[in-house]
Amino acid sequence: MKSSRWTEWTWGKAVPWVLPVALLVAWQTAVETGWLSSRVLPAPTAVMAAAWHLGSSGELWQHLSISFGRAVAGFAIGGSIGFLLGLVNGVFRPAERLLDTSIQMIRNIPHLAMIPLVILWFGIGEEAKVFLVALGVLFPIYVNTWHGIRNVDAGLLEMGRVYGLGPWALFWRIWLPGALPAILVGVRYALGIMWLTLIVAETIAADRGIGYLAMNAREFMQTDVVVFSILLYALFGKLADSIARFLESRLLRWNVNYQHRP
Amino acid sequence: MGAGQGAELVFVQVAKRFGAQSVLSGIDLTVKRGEFIAIIGRSGCGKSTLLRLAAGLEEPTSGIIQLDGEPLQGINTKARVMFQDARLLPWRRVIDNVGLGLKGNWREQAAKALEQVGLAERANEWPSVLSGGQRQRVALARALISQPQVLLLDEPLGALDALTRIDMQRLIERLWQEQHFTALLVTHDVDEAVMLADRVVLIENGTCAFDWPVRLPRPRQRGDAAFADLVEAILRRILGPESERGAIAASSFGEKRRAL
Numbered sequence: 001m002k003s004s005r006w007t008e009w010t011w012g013k014a015v016p017w018v019l020p021v022a023l024l025v026a027w028q029t030a031v032e033t034g035w036l037s038s039r040v041l042p043a044p045t046a047v048m049a050a051a052w053h054l055g056s057s058g059e060l061w062q063h064l065s066i067s068f069g070r071a072v073a074g075f076a077i078g079g080s081i082g083f084l085l086g087l088v089n090g091v092f093r094p095a096e097r098l099l100d101t102s103i104q105m106i107r108n109i110p111h112l113a114m115i116p117l118v119i120l121w122f123g124i125g126e127e128a129k130v131f132l133v134a135l136g137v138l139f140p141i142y143v144n145t146w147h148g149i150r151n152v153d154a155g156l157l158e159m160g161r162v163y164g165l166g167p168w169a170l171f172w173r174i175w176l177p178g179a180l181p182a183i184l185v186g187v188r189y190a191l192g193i194m195w196l197t198l199i200v201a202e203t204i205a206a207d208r209g210i211g212y213l214a215m216n217a218r219e220f221m222q223t224d225v226v227v228f229s230i231l232l233y234a235l236f237g238k239l240a241d242s243i244a245r246f247l248e249s250r251l252l253r254w255n256v257n258y259q260h261r262p
Numbered sequence: 263m264g265a266g267q268g269a270e271l272v273f274v275q276v277a278k279r280f281g282a283q284s285v286l287s288g289i290d291l292t293v294k295r296g297e298f299i300a301i302i303g304r305s306g307c308g309k310s311t312l313l314r315l316a317a318g319l320e321e322p323t324s325g326i327i328q329l330d331g332e333p334l335q336g337i338n339t340k341a342r343v344m345f346q347d348a349r350l351l352p353w354r355r356v357i358d359n360v361g362l363g364l365k366g367n368w369r370e371q372a373a374k375a376l377e378q379v380g381l382a383e384r385a386n387e388w389p390s391v392l393s394g395g396q397r398q399r400v401a402l403a404r405a406l407i408s409q410p411q412v413l414l415l416d417e418p419l420g421a422l423d424a425l426t427r428i429d430m431q432r433l434i435e436r437l438w439q440e441q442h443f444t445a446l447l448v449t450h451d452v453d454e455a456v457m458l459a460d461r462v463v464l465i466e467n468g469t470c471a472f473d474w475p476v477r478l479p480r481p482r483q484r485g486d487a488a489f490a491d492l493v494e495a496i497l498r499r500i501l502g503p504e505s506e507r508g509a510i511a512a513s514s515f516g517e518k519r520r521a522l
């Protein structure tokens with residue numbers, strides 16, 4: 001009885017992993033039997049070996065911290081500009097009338113189309129990457145902040161005024177928490193754009209970072225390093241998403257839509 | 263809580279227009295210190311507007327509102343409002359909602375206010391898990407914690423079921439008797455008006471058209487003959503002479519009586 005329940009439990013936990021593990025095994029066998037050339041796709045063990053090599057030589061951490069730094073700097077700059085613009089335009093109608101049309105026009109330019117111009121402006125230095133990330137992150141944060149602020153319950157704001165809240169208290173107690181669910185949607189979306197932008201920017205023009213690692217390895221036919229770089233990006237993407245989810249479950253505990261989420 | 267004192271609220275020829283639409287056209291009304299007034303009238307006659315004027319959320323187009331002899335300017339800081347929807351902040355726990363806008367060490371006070379409305383043990387829950395009646399009780403605790411001199415109630419019980427409504431009426435009456443604030447209650451329920459008010463005021467065509475003193479001793483009984491007579495008289499006046507027979511017929515069916 002007890003053991004059968006235990007096996008049931010482990011089976012339940014294991015099910016989602018059956019397919020990935022089977023795929024890895026198949027992949028490994030395909031490479032080892034020579035059916036799949038390691039030029040096309042190196043064996044999982046080879047990728048792990050490349051990871052180990054890069055890690056122990058210290059090279060990996062250098063590239064990682066560079067990419068991470070670009071991501072954080074770009075997100076911080078673009079995110080704060082988008083947040084502030086969204087806030088100002090959400091709260092003050094005249095500001096919205098002045099700025100919104102211009103912002104919407106710029107928003108319609110795909111930010112990656114700016115790459116040639118950005119390289120002309122900044123070369124292939126750090127500024128170029130940070131600028132592109134910031135530009136990509138700005139708009140989803142802007143639009144969602146604006147939307148969140150605009151949808152704050154007017155009845156609550158009125159109540160706040162009657163209960164003696166000043167402008168600051170109104171902002172901290174009502175505007176901001178009311179807009180937070182929408183803002184976090186923007187953050188989550190922006191995190192995705194942040195990695196995508198970084199991948200493209202680093203792949204096209206960089207002398208350090210994960211993208212550079214991959215492009216450099218390509219020149220020397222190190223397929224294992226290329227695959228490992230791709231996995232790194234995937235890992236970072238997953239990490240960013242987990243952080244966004246964590247923020248949501250912490251900050252939106254009061255909201256039934258965010259309760260009991262895995 | 264200490265016995266504060268209610269403020270006197272005087273409307274002098276107060277008119278309010280929204281664009282071309284005249285909603286109130288000359289309200290003269292004196293609410294004495296600690297008095298409980300119920301405002302009734304057909305839907306859209308301007309009851310909420312009158313209350314919002316008293317709260318300082320709207321400015322009169324003409325006329326003045328005096329609070330203890332001083333003309334009211336901006337938000338009425340001596341008043342608290344209870345709205346039909348409780349308007350609790352969903353992202354603050356019950357006790358933090360009660361302490362909204364208070365400074366210093368208010369937690370103990372908030373706990374006491376929650377105890378007064380019978381919700382002491384729900385202090386740390388989110389508003390979303392409370393029932394409609396419980397939310398209104400939290401809103402009442404929030405309104406009364408700062409010991410306001412005026413309490414403005416805009417159909418606060420309109421969305422509650424009949425039994426919860428009776429409970430809340432008793433609670434409001436008890437707290438009013440303890441704290442002596444001046445109360446202005448907008449309601450569409452004539453029973454409720456007669457149950458709670460010292461005076462029932464009818465708003466019609468933008469003015470205070472009629473005024474009934476309620477001299478029944480408290481606590482009042484719905485089954486009481488004098489109670490029923492007054493309710494009937496008020497209904498007959500609101501519905502007009504041509505619908506007199508209908509009104510009497512309706513008032514003998516408890517629930518239909520509320521269908522103003």
Ligand SMILES: Nc1ncnc2c1ncn2[C@@H]1O[C@H](COP(=O)(O)OP(=O)(O)O)[C@@H](O)[C@H]1O
Nearest residue numbers: 280283285303304305306307308309310311312
């Ligand atoms: N802010 C406003 N702008 C324009 N018209 C309004 C506004 N507030 C209320 N009104 C109008 O004033 C009239 C009275 O409204 P209200 O005071 O809410 O009535 P009641 O509470 O008696 O049902 C209604 O016709 C309503 O449409």
Ligand SMILES: [Mg+2]
Nearest residue numbers: 309310311416
């Ligand atoms: Mg109303």
